[in-house]
Amino acid sequence: MLLEIRDIHVHYGNIAALKGVTVEVGEGEIVTLIGANGAGKTTTLKTISGLRPLTSGSIWFEGRDISRMPGHKRLMAGIGQAPEGRGIFPGMSVLENLYMGAYARKGSVDKDLQEVFELFPRLAERRNQPGGTMSGGEQQMLAIGRALMARPRVLLLDEPSMGLAPMLIQQIFTIIEEINRRGTTVLVVEQNAQQALQLAHRAYVLETGRVVKSAPARELLDDPEVRAAYLGTGAGAPGA
Numbered sequence: 001m002l003l004e005i006r007d008i009h010v011h012y013g014n015i016a017a018l019k020g021v022t023v024e025v026g027e028g029e030i031v032t033l034i035g036a037n038g039a040g041k042t043t044t045l046k047t048i049s050g051l052r053p054l055t056s057g058s059i060w061f062e063g064r065d066i067s068r069m070p071g072h073k074r075l076m077a078g079i080g081q082a083p084e085g086r087g088i089f090p091g092m093s094v095l096e097n098l099y100m101g102a103y104a105r106k107g108s109v110d111k112d113l114q115e116v117f118e119l120f121p122r123l124a125e126r127r128n129q130p131g132g133t134m135s136g137g138e139q140q141m142l143a144i145g146r147a148l149m150a151r152p153r154v155l156l157l158d159e160p161s162m163g164l165a166p167m168l169i170q171q172i173f174t175i176i177e178e179i180n181r182r183g184t185t186v187l188v189v190e191q192n193a194q195q196a197l198q199l200a201h202r203a204y205v206l207e208t209g210r211v212v213k214s215a216p217a218r219e220l221l222d223d224p225e226v227r228a229a230y231l232g233t234g235a236g237a238p239g240a
């Protein structure tokens with residue numbers, strides 16, 4: 001396994017946000033975590049990238065226990081994240097934002113910049129525009145592009161579809177597929193379960209800090225409980 005999250009418990013003060021979450025991500029896979037608001041999806045990603053400490057359990061990356069490794073070292077080790085709510089630098093240009101993504105890296109970044117511009121032609125067109133004046137969808141592209149500049153082995157994506165129009169959601173998911181096809185492993189957290197399950201190879205369903213199901217994504221698309229709870233197409237719904 002490239003990334004293994006083993007039975008992690010995470011607290012905010014006295015509140016248990018994760019109560020024993022186990023997730024595995026194999027090399028080359030797209031894995032998705034789906035679940036309702038507050039299920040613990042964002043907390044899981046933040047714990048993997050080192051933004052939240054563990055109470056117990058462990059995280060393994062390329063066979064190494066990284067549970068206590070500081071966040072910046074995890075980034076350098078190959079764990080890249082595009083955070084929820086974009087998190088780009090609003091006063092910096094698109095190009096500067098992209099260069100910031102590569103700050104912890106050695107070597108030339110020209111090839112990576114070229115690849116990001118290939119994936120997101122819109123960023124190339126607007127390379128000199130301040131990041132903060134880009135549209136919501138463009139900022140999402142910029143956040144993903146910036147994360148790719150670090151050349152991650154696994155890319156953590158937090159709700160890439162959030163706040164986007166349906167056409168743009170489709171576009172972002174197609175690009176994530178392409179990023180994966182070019183060799184990057186992806187762990188994506190989504191409320192948009194339908195799209196996420198169509199994109200991913202495998203999926204985990206989180207409920208109040210626990211994994212309640214894990215299966216090939218296609219199977220969950222046909223699972224009556226998942227359809228009722230997350231796809232709005234359960235028994236009695238049109239098309240069920």
Ligand SMILES: Nc1ncnc2c1ncn2[C@@H]1O[C@H](COP(=O)(O)OP(=O)(O)OP(=O)(O)O)[C@@H](O)[C@H]1O
Pocket residue numbers: 012015016017035036037038039040041042043044191
């Ligand atoms: N900074 C915080 N302080 C206290 N509690 C928090 C904090 N961040 C998250 N929580 C709590 O931890 C639990 C898990 O939250 P988390 O953000 O991981 O859920 P989520 O599945 O990503 O939800 P959403 O889809 O709404 O983003 C929730 O009960 C939330 O209220």
